Amino acid sequence: MKTVPMILKDNTEHSSTADNIDKFLSMQNFANKEISKLLDENGNSLLIYPHSFFNVNDEADKQVLFSMQTSWKNKECIKVELQTGNLAGFIDINGVSVSIHSRFTNDEEDFFLHYILQKVLCINFVNMMHGTANEQIFNFLLFLFPKLLNEALTQGIYKEYKRNEYNDANVRGTIDINRHLKTNMPFNDRIAYRTREFSYDNHVTELIRHTIDYISKNTLGKILLENNAETHTSALQIISSTPSYNRQERERVIKSNLKITNHPYYSRYAPLQKLCLRILRHEKIKYGTRDNKIYGVLFDVSYLWEEYLGTILTNLKFKHPNNRKGTGRVYLAKGNRLPRYPDFYREEDNYIIDAKYKKEGNRDDEHQMISYMYRLRGKIGTFIQPFDKKNKKFSYDLLGYGTDNKAKLQNYLYSIPQTANDYKNFVAGMMQSEEMLKKQFQIIQSK
Numbered sequence: 001m002k003t004v005p006m007i008l009k010d011n012t013e014h015s016s017t018a019d020n021i022d023k024f025l026s027m028q029n030f031a032n033k034e035i036s037k038l039l040d041e042n043g044n045s046l047l048i049y050p051h052s053f054f055n056v057n058d059e060a061d062k063q064v065l066f067s068m069q070t071s072w073k074n075k076e077c078i079k080v081e082l083q084t085g086n087l088a089g090f091i092d093i094n095g096v097s098v099s100i101h102s103r104f105t106n107d108e109e110d111f112f113l114h115y116i117l118q119k120v121l122c123i124n125f126v127n128m129m130h131g132t133a134n135e136q137i138f139n140f141l142l143f144l145f146p147k148l149l150n151e152a153l154t155q156g157i158y159k160e161y162k163r164n165e166y167n168d169a170n171v172r173g174t175i176d177i178n179r180h181l182k183t184n185m186p187f188n189d190r191i192a193y194r195t196r197e198f199s200y201d202n203h204v205t206e207l208i209r210h211t212i213d214y215i216s217k218n219t220l221g222k223i224l225l226e227n228n229a230e231t232h233t234s235a236l237q238i239i240s241s242t243p244s245y246n247r248q249e250r251e252r253v254i255k256s257n258l259k260i261t262n263h264p265y266y267s268r269y270a271p272l273q274k275l276c277l278r279i280l281r282h283e284k285i286k287y288g289t290r291d292n293k294i295y296g297v298l299f300d301v302s303y304l305w306e307e308y309l310g311t312i313l314t315n316l317k318f319k320h321p322n323n324r325k326g327t328g329r330v331y332l333a334k335g336n337r338l339p340r341y342p343d344f345y346r347e348e349d350n351y352i353i354d355a356k357y358k359k360e361g362n363r364d365d366e367h368q369m370i371s372y373m374y375r376l377r378g379k380i381g382t383f384i385q386p387f388d389k390k391n392k393k394f395s396y397d398l399l400g401y402g403t404d405n406k407a408k409l410q411n412y413l414y415s416i417p418q419t420a421n422d423y424k425n426f427v428a429g430m431m432q433s434e435e436m437l438k439k440q441f442q443i444i445q446s447k
Contacts, residue, residue: 005090005097005098005099006020006023006096006097006098006099007099007101007108008066008082008084008098008099008100008101009084009100009101009102009103009105010084010085010086010087010088010100010101010102010103010301011084011085011086011103011357011358011359012083012084012103013081013082013083014081014082014083014084015079015080015081015082016079016080016081016082021077021078021079021080023096024068024080024082025070025077025080026093026094026095026096027066027068027082027093027094027096027098028068028070028080029094029292030065030066030093030294031064031065031066031067031068031082032064032067032068033064033065034062034063034064035048035051035062035063035064035065035087036051036062038065038294039051039052042293042294042295044274044277044278044281044285045285045293045294045295046091046294046295046296046297046298047141047274047275047278047296047297047298048087048297048298048299048300049144049297049298049299049300049303050300050303051300052274053148053270053271053274053275054271063085063086063087063300064085065084065085065087065298066082066083066084066085067082067083067085068080068081068082068083069081084100086300086301086302086357086358087100087298087299087300087301088100088101088102088110088113088298088299088301089137089140089296089297089298089299090136090137090140090296090297090298091137091294091295091296091297091298092134092137092294092295092296093293093294094292094293097134098296099136100298101113102301103359103388104386104388104416104418106418109423111417111420111423111426112386112416112426113299113301113304114423115423115426115427115430116301116304116305116307116308117143117299117304119307119308119311120147120304120307120308120311121143121144121146121147122146122147122150122228123143123146123147123224123228124227124228137282137295137296137297138279138282139220140297140299141275141278141279141282141297142215142218142220142221142224142279143224144275145211145215145221145224145275145279146224146225146228146231146234148268148271148272148275149208149231149234149235149238149272150230150231150234151268151271151272152208152266152268152269152271152272153234153237153238154268155265155266155267155268155269156266157200157205157237157238157241158200158202158204158205158261158263158266158269159198159199159200159202160198160199160202160204160263161196161198161199162196162198162199162201162202163194163196164194164196164199165179165193165194167179167183167184167190167191167193168190168191172193175191175193200241200242201241201242201243201244203253203256203257204257204261204269204273205238205241205242206242206244206245206249206253207253207254207256207257207273207276207277207280208238208272208276209238209239209242209245210245210247210250210253210254210276210280211275211276211279211280212225212235212238212239213245213247214279214280215279250280254277254280254281257273257276257277258277260273260274261273301357302355302357302358305355305357305386306343306355306357309343309344309353309355309384310344312434312437312438313344313353313441314344316346316438316441316442317346317348318344318345318346318351318353318441319344319345319346319347320343320344321341321342321343321345322341329341330342330345330372330375330376332371332375340371340372340375342354342372342376343355345372345376345378347376349379349380350376350377350378350379350380351378351379351380351382351441352369352372352373352376352378352380352381352382353381353382353383353384354368354369354372354381354382354383354384355384356383356384356385357385357386358385359385361383361385361411365383366409369381369383369409370398370409373398373407373409378407379406379407379408380407380408380410381407381408381409381410382409382410382411382412383410383411383412384412384414384437385411385412385413385414386413386414386416387413387414387415387416388415388416388418389413389415389418390415391412391413391414391415391433391436392411392412392413393410393411393412393413393440394410394411395408395409395410396408396409396410412437412440414433414437415429415433415436416429416430416433417429417430417433
């Protein structure tokens with residue numbers, strides 16, 4: 001009998017009932033904890049994209065999985081208030097399966113989360129999952145593999161020094177006297193020696209090879225490896241670079257990779273290495289859960305929302321600074337001091353955009369936008385937020401230099417379809433919203 005998961009929505013307040021208060025209380029040890037602390041305490045059993053894989057700014061790391069308040073009477077808890085944040089996905093907490101959907105889903109299928117994952121991770125296939133929470137966790141791990149694999153391969157095949165032993169007449173290393181006397185006496189024109197050479201066949205590429213072999217046995221995994229030309233090519237490169245691959249050595253390879261690689265020239269292999277370990281050890285982690293243990297995979301939807309908008313706006317000549325990679329920063333002071341990272345900006349028409357996933361903006365958001373506008377002489381600063389109704393736009397005329405130059409602050413509410421009865425119809429609705437967004441900026445650009 002399948003366990004029915006507890007369903008929550010992001011950025012939403014949930015109240016316990018008499019029927020589920022025990023489930024709420026089972027999660028209290030993980031409430032009100034910052035993401036960075038949760039990840040430190042739970043290692044590879046909990047993955048949060050992108051926080052588990054990349055260095056994210058401190059502000060994002062300080063958000064919590066959820067906050068919780070309890071009400072007590074006569075030493076008995078009578079009510080629990082739980083407030084979710086920007087994270088969505090599937091987790092298991094002390095044996096309780098929890099599914100956190102985006103707040104834009106009305107049914108069991110989270111079309112919105114699947115769609116932006118498809119766009120951001122550049123996958124051409126998304127399986128609407130009806131299985132258990134554990135099956136859904138594993139499928140989400142598979143979704144991440146092509147992107148991290150392709151990003152790693154942009155730095156070339158990982159290579160490292162490897163010690164090899166030879167016994168021939170072409171000496172090109174350090175002679176191993178003891179082995180030479182043991183194997184080549186009487187004299188037979190050979191010399192035993194050892195070398196230290198660069199090799200593409202090493203513990204990291206072997207780990208990736210084992211992962212490719214493992215997920216290719218899964219229907220979804222096989223599709224993800226084969227339906228994209230770049231991913232297919234990347235997989236073939238790893239396969240051709242690991243001639244010593246042996247399925248029976250999987251446990252040894254896993255153990256040799258428990259220390260994550262920290263190489264300045266191959267920095268993108270560390271995230272892939274972490275994911276491969278989690279995929280290969282998935283069953284052990286699942287069955288090895290203990291009390292006060294959390295297990296699963298979550299996505300920072302605010303990050304996905306920004307990256308999703310990037311797939312549209314960068315084609316409209318917007319620059320997209322990246323805090324994680326340290327690219328595209330602007331400075332507020334001389335001498336490259338006070339670096340800042342606006343989400344998007346276009347110098348041709350002094351346009352600045354801030355992607356906002358949370359329901360409500362605040363004064364800090366407005367002050368930050370005005371700072372960017374001041375620095376870049378921005379004429380229009382726009383917050384783009386997902387919205388559960390039709391597209392809307394609100395404008396506010398700014399004072400200061402805006403009095404003469406008509407600088408404006410705007411809120412653009414981006415419509416997310418709410419009535420789609422299947423994924424195909426949802427995609428059609430999202431494409432309409434995307435076209436409206438493109439026209440909005442094309443009109444402004446032509447002025």
